[in-house]
Amino acid sequence: MEVAAAKAIGAGIAVLSLFGVGLAMGNIFSTLISSVARNPAARDIVFPIGILGFALTEAVALFALLIAFLILFT
Amino acid sequence: MAVEGKAIDALGQFELGTVLGPVGAAVGFTQSNLYMLISAGLIFVLMMSGMRARAIIPGRMQGLAESAYGFIDDMLQAQVGEAGRRFLPFVFTLFMFILFGNMLGLFPYAFTYTSHITMTFTLAGIVFVLITFVGISLHGRKFFGYFFPEGAPLWLAPIIIPVEIISYLSRPISLSVRLFANMVAGHVMLKVFATFVVMLAGLGTVGPFLAVAPLAMNVALVGFEVLVAFLQAYVFAILTCIYLHDAVHLH
Numbered sequence: 571m572e573v574a575a576a577k578a579i580g581a582g583i584a585v586l587s588l589f590g591v592g593l594a595m596g597n598i599f600s601t602l603i604s605s606v607a608r609n610p611a612a613r614d615i616v617f618p619i620g621i622l623g624f625a626l627t628e629a630v631a632l633f634a635l636l637i638a639f640l641i642l643f644t
Numbered sequence: 645m646a647v648e649g650k651a652i653d654a655l656g657q658f659e660l661g662t663v664l665g666p667v668g669a670a671v672g673f674t675q676s677n678l679y680m681l682i683s684a685g686l687i688f689v690l691m692m693s694g695m696r697a698r699a700i701i702p703g704r705m706q707g708l709a710e711s712a713y714g715f716i717d718d719m720l721q722a723q724v725g726e727a728g729r730r731f732l733p734f735v736f737t738l739f740m741f742i743l744f745g746n747m748l749g750l751f752p753y754a755f756t757y758t759s760h761i762t763m764t765f766t767l768a769g770i771v772f773v774l775i776t777f778v779g780i781s782l783h784g785r786k787f788f789g790y791f792f793p794e795g796a797p798l799w800l801a802p803i804i805i806p807v808e809i810i811s812y813l814s815r816p817i818s819l820s821v822r823l824f825a826n827m828v829a830g831h832v833m834l835k836v837f838a839t840f841v842v843m844l845a846g847l848g849t850v851g852p853f854l855a856v857a858p859l860a861m862n863v864a865l866v867g868f869e870v871l872v873a874f875l876q877a878y879v880f881a882i883l884t885c886i887y888l889h890d891a892v893h894l895h
Contacts, residue, residue, distance in 0.1 A: 618882075621875065621878075622879060622882060624875075625822075625875050625876065625878075625879040626822075626879070628826070629818065629821070629822035629825070629826075632821070632822065632825035632826055632829055633821060633825065635825060635829055636821060636825050643655070
């Protein structure tokens with residue numbers, strides 16, 4: 571197998587982890603919405619933690635993208 | 645050119661060259677340095693001109709400067725408590741530097757200095773060294789008790805301690821890669837969609853009408869990138885505060 575083909579396949583496999591990240595993102599915001607729906611007064615407490623969770627999960631997605639780029643370009 | 649042969653050149657925008665003509669070439673003054681100086685100058689102007697008025701009821705500029713300061717102060721007090729106040733200048737500088745770096749990169753022809761791993765790893769490394777130093781100077785040898793949570797059964801120690809050490813050592817890596825990858829991914833997407841606009845617009849008479857679609861996508865993407873710029877600066881700052889809480893209070 572040529573190196574370029576192997577790199578392309580490797581990069582494709584590397585981003586399969588985004589499946590878990592998408593699941594987690596949906597989880598964060600669905601919990602955020604239902605907790606605010608149960609107790610609207612908690613919005614100012616819960617929202618910053620929700621945004622922090624979103625950013626940390628997005629970081630995992632970008633780690634996967636980074637690995638894909640590393641496989642493809644080096 | 646953005647399109648070379650069959651591939652779109654998305655990563656070439658991050659290469660550095662010297663600016664300011666022969667003077668810059670002599671000392672190696674790059675776009676990164678230039679935008680770091682611009683960002684430092686802007687932060688300085690914001691804080692100095694904002695606080696010049698010193699009114700009890702703040703005007704707009706003073707309100708802006710005070711709200712930036714208060715945002716970081718509240719974050720530190722909520723996370724670390726009163727002992728965290730002495731880190732306020734450091735966390736404030738960190739937050740404003742990263743925020744202005746991310747935001748300035750969104751202007752056309754500007755350079756995002758936080759899109760280089762050397763830059764973000766230096767910042768994350770400074771935070772990591774500071775946290776370790778604060779932890780050891782405040783708690784001495786008990787700092788290493790951080791890696792073994794109390795109340796855990798002793799037979800788990802050979803498993804827990806290496807895992808805790810590895811997750812502690814991965815903090816600067818995750819901090820730096822998070823910021824770096826967010827900035828790189830955002831700007832690569834902008835470049836790719838912009839190249840689509842150019843490629844589509846060249847396709848005969850119907851081309852320019854087709855090119856509106858990637859252009860609209862780019863507009864939405866710039867809006868998203870403004871949000872990501874602020875969010876990544878906030879996440880860097882709040883993770884610094886959380887690590888400071890761990891160092892000062894040892895869980």
